[in-house]
Amino acid sequence: MAEAITSAPPLVRRRSIGDLLARDLRALPIVIGLIALWIFFAVQSDVFLTARNLSNLLVQSTVVGIMALGIMFVLLVKEIDLSVAAINGVTSVFMAKLIVEAGVTPWVAVPIAIALGAFIGSLSARWVTYVGVPSFVVTLGLGLALNGLQLILLPATARYSLNGTGLEQIALINIDGIWAWVVLAIGILSFAGLVFSEAASRTRAGLETPMMRAVVLPIAAATLFGAIVVAILSAHKGIPLIVLIFGILLGLGGYILKQTQFGLYLYAVGNNDEAARRSGIKVHRIKMAAFAIAGGVAALAGVIAASRTLGVGVFSGGGVGGGTLLLESIAAAVIGGVSLFGGRGSIHASLLGALVIGTVSNGLNLMGVENEIRLIVTGLLLVLAVSIDKLIEKATGQQSF
Amino acid sequence: MTDMSAGRERHVQASGAVPLISMRNIHKKFGSLHALRGASIDVHAGEVVALVGDNGAGKSTMVKVMAGVHMATSGDYEFEGKPVRITSPTDANALGIQTVYQDLALCSNLDAVQNLFLGRELTGSSLFGRRIQRAECEVKAREVLKRMRLGNLSLTRPVGAMSGGQRQNIAIARSILWTPKVVILDEPTAALSHSAAEQVGDLIRTLADQGLGIVVVSHDIHNFVVNATDRIEVMRLGANAASFRTGDVTGEQVVNAMVGGNEGVNLAG
Ligand SMILES: Nc1ncnc2c1ncn2[C@@H]1O[C@H](COP(=O)(O)OP(=O)(O)OP(=O)(O)O)[C@@H](O)[C@H]1O
Numbered sequence A: 001m002a003e004a005i006t007s008a009p010p011l012v013r014r015r016s017i018g019d020l021l022a023r024d025l026r027a028l029p030i031v032i033g034l035i036a037l038w039i040f041f042a043v044q045s046d047v048f049l050t051a052r053n054l055s056n057l058l059v060q061s062t063v064v065g066i067m068a069l070g071i072m073f074v075l076l077v078k079e080i081d082l083s084v085a086a087i088n089g090v091t092s093v094f095m096a097k098l099i100v101e102a103g104v105t106p107w108v109a110v111p112i113a114i115a116l117g118a119f120i121g122s123l124s125a126r127w128v129t130y131v132g133v134p135s136f137v138v139t140l141g142l143g144l145a146l147n148g149l150q151l152i153l154l155p156a157t158a159r160y161s162l163n164g165t166g167l168e169q170i171a172l173i174n175i176d177g178i179w180a181w182v183v184l185a186i187g188i189l190s191f192a193g194l195v196f197s198e199a200a201s202r203t204r205a206g207l208e209t210p211m212m213r214a215v216v217l218p219i220a221a222a223t224l225f226g227a228i229v230v231a232i233l234s235a236h237k238g239i240p241l242i243v244l245i246f247g248i249l250l251g252l253g254g255y256i257l258k259q260t261q262f263g264l265y266l267y268a269v270g271n272n273d274e275a276a277r278r279s280g281i282k283v284h285r286i287k288m289a290a291f292a293i294a295g296g297v298a299a300l301a302g303v304i305a306a307s308r309t310l311g312v313g314v315f316s317g318g319g320v321g322g323g324t325l326l327l328e329s330i331a332a333a334v335i336g337g338v339s340l341f342g343g344r345g346s347i348h349a350s351l352l353g354a355l356v357i358g359t360v361s362n363g364l365n366l367m368g369v370e371n372e373i374r375l376i377v378t379g380l381l382l383v384l385a386v387s388i389d390k391l392i393e394k395a396t397g398q399q400s401f
Numbered sequence B: 001m002t003d004m005s006a007g008r009e010r011h012v013q014a015s016g017a018v019p020l021i022s023m024r025n026i027h028k029k030f031g032s033l034h035a036l037r038g039a040s041i042d043v044h045a046g047e048v049v050a051l052v053g054d055n056g057a058g059k060s061t062m063v064k065v066m067a068g069v070h071m072a073t074s075g076d077y078e079f080e081g082k083p084v085r086i087t088s089p090t091d092a093n094a095l096g097i098q099t100v101y102q103d104l105a106l107c108s109n110l111d112a113v114q115n116l117f118l119g120r121e122l123t124g125s126s127l128f129g130r131r132i133q134r135a136e137c138e139v140k141a142r143e144v145l146k147r148m149r150l151g152n153l154s155l156t157r158p159v160g161a162m163s164g165g166q167r168q169n170i171a172i173a174r175s176i177l178w179t180p181k182v183v184i185l186d187e188p189t190a191a192l193s194h195s196a197a198e199q200v201g202d203l204i205r206t207l208a209d210q211g212l213g214i215v216v217v218s219h220d221i222h223n224f225v226v227n228a229t230d231r232i233e234v235m236r237l238g239a240n241a242a243s244f245r246t247g248d249v250t251g252e253q254v255v256n257a258m259v260g261g262n263e264g265v266n267l268a269g
């Protein structure tokens, strides 16, 4: 055991490609895949890479992206919520009913919808943890029940129009001109502040900080990425409010997952709930919070969808059974790298996964290809993404985390 | 509960002084099953005690009583010479008794620091929940690992990507993070290769040299037990069958005592 006796401080070792691919660069294949898709569609259609189309693509991806972001919390704790689409639908219909029939202002109705979504989510968690029925079953049943409730809540016309109620503004507002850049600056400053505070606390504790890798690169990358996105959006109409909402959720979600105790516990519970329990973690509470977040976020996505379609109806929440909304939300999270077996996935998964699905839909649409083909391609991409992940796992001998 | 204000140094004594743990005439019944029938054990500071015996002899039950997982049906339990009543693992932890279970209870997707502190993170408050003070945790983790001579264990790799021996070491490090006085290990080498088992043996020795009392349940008599421990307590049918000083016996003698040959003499005196 000669090696263990050396007490020299651990070196910051050069890491192998396999190591990098298995961890820091886990998202690389999906990013490459996304770029490949973009090149393909750019070749097929001159319109694809225009600022206008790319803005649309981003807007079209937000509802699925936000849904995927929410469901990711549940997937992390090794559960699944098949009722998120139904929550999305029923809460938006309830909100519309409040606005249209009771004259409630959207400022109140929207928070009520989100709180209701979170409450419904926490109910399924209670059922799962206390009664012990698998979440798959609980949320499947709950989803159907909520579909029924949604139909009951709708008026005889089967639709509430939200035009002129103020709610449609959410989908109409764009932050343009100088303000778009101000928003970007605020975002980058918050991120840089976080990175610096982390580095400062390491230095204070007497730990070495790889300046380049831990501070300069992340901030530079975030700035570059943000600037490109804002430049493209500004060349069209500015930053759509709903894209900004998605961006804020990504930032907030990333902070919670990476920096907080709660975030860490999500990963711990998803990986080994017995170990978590023995460590004193209140596993049922962590799960309940995860389901509540998924429910609340699904309701928010429902509000945004209602605003985009200027109303709600049978179709809200993907229609009965959740339709493609449910499948695409789960698929987006999984394509982005969230494991269905718990304990693995980063916040950018929802963005990347939603962009892949959005790109396929948008690009094929531009090519005039039928909807049927879109479904086939999306389905194949899902299997392909997970397969590539598995292949990396085999090749590097490292389980993916 | 005993007086917790006493410093650790006090216990860095030669064996022969007041034992850290002294369990006498312990009985444990599971319904009609009499798992422990008057078993006894002493654990001294700075000493590695092996607890061996055939399957079902009662070893795990004995250490579970020691760790507060089970309560003895009858018998005396003294900690540092004072009678104590340990009714839960929390009680045992508070006295300074930590247990490393065979399944290790690690999260394979988390790194060493996260596993060491799981459930006991150092945190500060922030706008969106308690923020983990990673740097402080890392400093403390390094300190502990250095004391265990595991200074070059990676702190940032997920433990799932580590070898069985490294994982075992992390589980042990986790148990000594909060400076216990006694560490109990149930079959720490069962899933390990010969060399990894040797490393665990070295690690246990390092800890004992720092004044901890160590109890190891093991079936690996011929390699691990006769090489890495100071004293061997043999259990049979829920009671003590023999007690040896490790240097005085061969593996065969220990095995004979386990299965009930006629060598059940007490060489430890
Ligand atoms: N929780 C329990 N409930 C009922 N019986 C138990 C329980 N735990 C242990 N026993 C019984 O007590 C006896 C002693 O078991 P114990 O696990 O202590 O043996 P052991 O020496 O650790 O054996 P092994 O080497 O197989 O681990 C066995 O007959 C076992 O079946």
Ligand SMILES: [Mg+2]
Residues within 6 Å of the ligand: B059, B060, B061
């Ligand atoms: Mg046992």
